[in-house]
Amino acid sequence: xxxxVLTFTNVHHRHAVPAPKAWKPWAKxxxxxxxxxxxxxxxxxxxxxxxxxxxxxxxxxxxxxGVLPLREGTVTSHENGFDRPVHxxxxxxxxxxxxxxxxxxxxxxxxxxxxxxxxxxxxxxxxPLLTMVGLQGRSEEALDRLSQGMRQRLSIAAALLGSxxxxxxxxxxxxxxxxxAEAFASLIRRLIEKGVSVVISSHMVTQLEGLIDRIALxxxxxxxxxxxxxxVEKRLMLDGRYRLEGPGSMTSTAxxxxxxxxxxxxxxNGDSWSLTVRGEAEAVLDACKAQGVDVQSWAPVKPNLxxxxxxxxxxxxxxxxxxxxxxxxVPMATAEVMEDE
Amino acid sequence: xxxxxxxxxxxxxxxxxxxxxxxxxxxxxxxxxxxxxxxWGFSDPNIVLPGGHRPDTAMEVxxxxxxxxxxxxxxxxxLMAFDGVSKDRxxxxxxxxxxxxxxxxxxxxxxxxxxxxxxxxxxxxxLLLTVAVVRFRMGEWxxxxxxxxxxxxxxxxxxxxxxxxxxxxxxxxEQGTAIAFGVGVWFFFTFLWALVTTMVAYVxxxxxxxxxxxxxxxxxxxxxxxxxxxxxxxxxxTQLPTVDRGIAAWQAWLAALVWTVIPWWALxxxxxxxxx
Numbered sequence: 001x002x003x004x005v006l007t008f009t010n011v012h013h014r015h016a017v018p019a020p021k022a023w024k025p026w027a028k029x030x031x032x033x034x035x036x037x038x039x040x041x042x043x044x045x046x047x048x049x050x051x052x053x054x055x056x057x058x059x060x061x062x063x064x065x066g067v068l069p070l071r072e073g074t075v076t077s078h079e080n081g082f083d084r085p086v087h088x089x090x091x092x093x094x095x096x097x098x099x100x101x102x103x104x105x106x107x108x109x110x111x112x113x114x115x116x117x118x119x120x121x122x123x124x125x126x127x128p129l130l131t132m133v134g135l136q137g138r139s140e141e142a143l144d145r146l147s148q149g150m151r152q153r154l155s156i157a158a159a160l161l162g163s164x165x166x167x168x169x170x171x172x173x174x175x176x177x178x179x180x181a182e183a184f185a186s187l188i189r190r191l192i193e194k195g196v197s198v199v200i201s202s203h204m205v206t207q208l209e210g211l212i213d214r215i216a217l218x219x220x221x222x223x224x225x226x227x228x229x230x231x232v233e234k235r236l237m238l239d240g241r242y243r244l245e246g247p248g249s250m251t252s253t254a255x256x257x258x259x260x261x262x263x264x265x266x267x268x269n270g271d272s273w274s275l276t277v278r279g280e281a282e283a284v285l286d287a288c289k290a291q292g293v294d295v296q297s298w299a300p301v302k303p304n305l306x307x308x309x310x311x312x313x314x315x316x317x318x319x320x321x322x323x324x325x326x327x328x329x330v331p332m333a334t335a336e337v338m339e340d341e
Numbered sequence: 342x343x344x345x346x347x348x349x350x351x352x353x354x355x356x357x358x359x360x361x362x363x364x365x366x367x368x369x370x371x372x373x374x375x376x377x378x379x380x381w382g383f384s385d386p387n388i389v390l391p392g393g394h395r396p397d398t399a400m401e402v403x404x405x406x407x408x409x410x411x412x413x414x415x416x417x418x419x420l421m422a423f424d425g426v427s428k429d430r431x432x433x434x435x436x437x438x439x440x441x442x443x444x445x446x447x448x449x450x451x452x453x454x455x456x457x458x459x460x461x462x463x464x465x466x467x468l469l470l471t472v473a474v475v476r477f478r479m480g481e482w483x484x485x486x487x488x489x490x491x492x493x494x495x496x497x498x499x500x501x502x503x504x505x506x507x508x509x510x511x512x513x514x515e516q517g518t519a520i521a522f523g524v525g526v527w528f529f530f531t532f533l534w535a536l537v538t539t540m541v542a543y544v545x546x547x548x549x550x551x552x553x554x555x556x557x558x559x560x561x562x563x564x565x566x567x568x569x570x571x572x573x574x575x576x577x578x579t580q581l582p583t584v585d586r587g588i589a590a591w592q593a594w595l596a597a598l599v600w601t602v603i604p605w606w607a608l609x610x611x612x613x614x615x616x617x
Contacts, residue, residue: 062436065440066440066442067617068616088442095436095440097436097440099433100432100436101432101434102432102434103432105361105362106354106358110354114350114351115437118441118443119441119443120442155437158437159440
């Protein structure tokens, strides 16, 4: 595997939340945040940052982008065989926040020129960038007149200014129709081919299928598991799952027992049946054939967000959902700790 | 691109956007009425001010017309800058800007310069017209020194109110709070400061509002150092030899420096701690 572009070690950040006291109304204390994050980003790979709302994905991306300060931990880059500390992440990353509502009378070209100047680039060669994101015909359009899809394209153009080695995308598919989403995914694939390391946060795992190489599961400000998609699937025993469907009803699944196959769920409504198993799919199919069971369809089952989280935390769906609704952003290891900043 | 060029360049784009805004077009008639309009009135040869006073030099007329700056230009500065940060924060554009590798202190400087220039360009243009009006009505030009002090002081007071509004804008999560804070500060110093002065005079046992009482004049002069509008008038009074409120020119300029440095420093601090 290639050397990582950036390595984050034991990264912490907790938001300062107002905690007014009678004698100190402006007092703040450490609140929710991210806790003990260890993560490496590799060139030409896409990391899917997955977690429910409030898991800390946006906070982590903001820390990675240099928008929020690192309260604790280190960031290093691997250059010429050495690990060097990174002091200003903003030079190395391009950040696309969630759903920027570009507004104002400035044109697309003007805002990109301004952001380019803020990066210290006096010369503006923005034509190829606009072409890459599909905004070449809109460069003189005022920001107020852009559609949601165009705004997303502008956001990624802004993130790509200065040709960053790492691109951070916060929920980039939100608000995009399927056509725009596919165009966006294709753009990301082109960037990966150029060796850009991409981090995409999402709470919709299905949106990232076929796009991500690695997955990082976040919950309550902590990284539960991280690694190549198939390895994490295997570790969490979410691999090798298949759904079989057929007409009529299936009276018994006892014939599957000798196959060392785990039956995850069965359903039948009289007209059709379905069965979800984890194990050797071909052996299951052969067994069904031998029993005369008519199998109409057979497909692998990819885990959804809830399944990922349940597997990673060992909690049930009810516990996870209640937990998400209540104290999602308080780091698990520090849930009771609240000190003055 | 060096740091200064970068700041000026970002400020230039901000200024351009603000100058073409509808907001400024709405404010322009107000500025016209307040700046050359007041100068036209105060330079009337037959005017008699309360107390039987008649302004008889160009600088005196400009001094009285500075009421237009205090009422109009500062309010326009507040209205121009109150959403300088909060609007970008609400739209998500602030996060994009903060993710750029430009030091936040430089971003703050660009914000102040961009907004202040956007309001100062029309204000200075109208001030030139004001001087022309005074010349036309009185047949007298103010001296170069008077013009420099008048222009510099006006620039400073606009920058101060721009800073207050931007400070409010960094603190407020929504634009309503930002405008309430900005207008509130403007209202306090423009209208309520007289009340503060009166109360302090009352508590100190000084006869309130007695222009011939040296105690009242000295107290008012001193308390004015605590108000941006008061400091502005002190600066202008450095060009009026007949006015003496116990504050030396260097003290007035020192107060102006303090009123510039402290809010600017506070804005830098706020920008450093700003969370999108």
